[in-house]
Amino acid sequence: MKILVDGFGGDNSPDEVIKGCRLAADEYGVNIALVGNKQKLEEAAGKLGVSLSGITIIHADGFITMEDSPRDVLKKKADSSMAVGLKALADGQGDAFVSAGNTGALVMGTNFIVRSIEGVKRMALAPILPSEKGCFMLLDGGANLECRPDMLLQFGLMGSIYMNKILHLDAPRVGLVNVGTEPTKGTQLQHDTYELLQKADCNFIGNIECRDLPLGVCDVAVADGFTGNVILKLTEGVGLTFVNNLKALLTRNLLSKLAALAVKPGLLEFKKKIDYTEYGGAPLMGASRPVIKAHGSSNAKAFKNAVRQAIAFVSEGVVDTIKDSMQAYVG
Amino acid sequence: MKILVDGFGGDNSPDEVIKGCRLAADEYGVNIALVGNKQKLEEAAGKLGVSLSGITIIHADGFITMEDSPRDVLKKKADSSMAVGLKALADGQGDAFVSAGNTGALVMGTNFIVRSIEGVKRMALAPILPSEKGCFMLLDGGANLECRPDMLLQFGLMGSIYMNKILHLDAPRVGLVNVGTEPTKGTQLQHDTYELLQKADCNFIGNIECRDLPLGVCDVAVADGFTGNVILKLTEGVGLTFVNNLKALLTRNLLSKLAALAVKPGLLEFKKKIDYTEYGGAPLMGASRPVIKAHGSSNAKAFKNAVRQAIAFVSEGVVDTIKDSMQAYVG
The missing domain is CATH 3.40.718.10 (Isopropylmalate Dehydrogenase)
Structure with missing residues (x-):
């Protein structure tokens, strides 16, 4: 190889x-x-x-x-x-x-x-993002800003294969990014994709809200590339501001520097958890x-x-x- | 009153x-x-x-x-x-x-x-989100999942008026949520809205990427309601997981609890900074x-x-x- x-x-x-x-x-x-x-x-x-x-x-x-x-x-x-x-x-x-x-x-x-x-139909850029339960694959992260339902269906299937083969999940949970969990939520794109994914050969768990994404509600998150890119970059941005605030908090004076030493093992674990480099890159699925x-x-x-x-x-x-x-x- | x-x-x-x-x-x-x-x-x-x-x-x-x-x-x-x-x-x-x-x-x-x-044309749900520089108004947070350029233009104008009147900013920076900062980025909706906002009577600063939103790159963030809802809920979700991890970090043993005491003033400041209750609710602009x-x-x-x-x-x-x-x- x-x-x-x-x-x-x-x-x-x-x-x-x-x-x-x-x-x-x-x-x-x-x-x-x-x-x-x-x-x-x-x-x-x-x-x-x-x-x-x-x-x-x-x-x-x-x-x-x-x-x-x-x-x-x-x-x-x-x-x-x-x-x-x-x-x-x-x-x-x-x-x-x-x-x-x-x-x-x-x-x-x-x-x-x-x-x-x-x-x-179309390749998807598929970044892997950290969650409370490990990580999830996001398709599409921005290769196709506008998508049709049949494209989103394939993104779900391809993501499912990746999470099964590479991360050895038995039945990866495929979720459709939407503004609510009810099947009636969203636009025509989400309605039609929901129907296709429901019939598809994967473990479709329905619509998911972005509030639950970082909690690890699914293993594969399906969205059009515009929405996916927003998710990818906002996750990075919010994470970054938290890390910066945490750093400032733990270095502002001698006492807080001592505190940082006391929580160091936990900090390192946390850092590893949110470290994108752990998961490799984003495959072009x-x-x-x-x-x-x-x-x-x-x-x-x-x-x-x-x-x-x-x-x-x-x-x-x-x-x-x-x-x-x-x-x-x-x- | x-x-x-x-x-x-x-x-x-x-x-x-x-x-x-x-x-x-x-x-x-x-x-x-x-x-x-x-x-x-x-x-x-x-x-x-x-x-x-x-x-x-x-x-x-x-x-x-x-x-x-x-x-x-x-x-x-x-x-x-x-x-x-x-x-x-x-x-x-x-x-x-x-x-x-x-x-x-x-x-x-x-x-x-x-x-x-x-x-x-349409009312917008306009939540106010915390940023490194204070806060910004997001329109639309989810009232109109699909939007036309003329709707987004008005969202920018209305958000600008709010931030001027209520938060007393002289020339609120209006940004268009997009997948990159260049004017050519995005779909037809972003291209057309960019043109309208450029000619409009507000301080339009161009396209903004979601990575920069939590850093406070703009005072008014304009997006269709689907994207806006994703931003609103993901910000909440990522924030929540960080807070939970921070809590776990600072309470895992006696030493970390002492550390928490040492950084308490900074923690309270940080908590206040990200506390949505400080800014009130989301007006229906x-x-x-x-x-x-x-x-x-x-x-x-x-x-x-x-x-x-x-x-x-x-x-x-x-x-x-x-x-x-x-x-x-x-x-």
Whole structure:
């Protein structure tokens, strides 16, 4: 198995990417191909004192920035590490691709270079968010701002497969994000999706309210990409302000610093619980080969975990299971 | 001035409503009319040992439950405290109405009994949420799940008037909730609303991402009611899980309990900062007379603050200012 990793994606590239790949290669014994400018990658590794032994490099001249338009990945920046990595994945030079780069470009590139599984209406960006009971997968996190009911149905099915295969849940609870739990709530999109999910081959638990999402009311949360993106970013924002307030609270004077020491074990547990890097990145569910979007601010540990997630994605045969499940929608 | 208060709305009615009205009558010297079953209200006040002197009662036989359909307020439950209160408001028996009851019924009842200001396309439920910089008003919090650009434009204008009149901000920053800050982001709804808000007579700061909402990036956040409801409930849910984790952290053993004592002043400040009861309730912006939706789980203090908010709404002439602003849309 070989995992392709975008060397020039994310705020901390290429340094944290290189360090993360080293950790993953050592810990999981997996073959890794770093994609990006060979000279720059070797220089950076040299400066960091990180050995690249056992890690190959697939050369790509340029890279995509956060300011580039998503479609640049297809033509104008076809020589970027992201475009070259996606092509290498499509060509079978690797089994999965991990990138922390421009999300729009990664979705666009995966759509046109890697392509979706036959029968999949649209791929979904599927971040994994922490909850009181562990974590849940959110589809769509923002790849498709406007969705039809048949797309949302497939998002529910694909999320269910992921949570079953990768997180080993027997019957992942699939919930439809809505403004109330009653089946009559929401707009036509929610009404129609509710009906489809009710008949579908998954453990649909009905509508869910966002108040209950962080409590762990479901394992798969289904929403259109606009709503999903709001959920993703607001969860991050509210979490961040709480963490900042907690930090301020525990460092304001000597007494509170002593208090911080006293609660340190609990703090570390809590920090781990809400640490997005624990769960890896956001897979592009529905892609014909595994593509994982790592968080833009990923550090070495986050990259390592995204590689671990990519390995599981491949070894558990998630793509093939989705392929089988999508047979009903082919042709 | 007389404030009408629904005696039988919310999880803690009528006891906390009665206590809240007593506090408000004493603190603000305002006339209050409690709406609801006279015998039950007097019995409850007696049991609580709360005097009703200076508080009148407008009798209503029944009350709306959370399970009632919104339209019940119009016919089947026309004798409910909510329906009777709204009629009293429409008839000029009071200057504002506060209720913590069924939100859907309150919106429906306000629409058909109190009616909207001429020129207002749709009323918006406008909760006030805490942020790092104080608070912001969210319109629409869920009254209109699907919105047109002209509705969102008016939501921005009405929210701006509220934040100016009630919270005394000179030029409230109006932001459009979107999946990115660039003007090209979002769906047709966001594109068209962006154009309208840019030309409008308010301090439009452009698109905002939900990650920045809790940081206080704007004073007025404009969104369709589905998105707004997601924001409202998710903010509550994420906040709740953090508070629960913080509580667990600070009470797990003797050492952590001592630590809690050490950080108590900071904890209380933080609690106050995120306490929704501080800001009162969610006004129904665009109603021809002030209607305030108090939180369903309001306690006496929350009711008192909702009454204070209603007083300010009346004395600052918010309805008249909106009327003037909506002249452009009349006829």
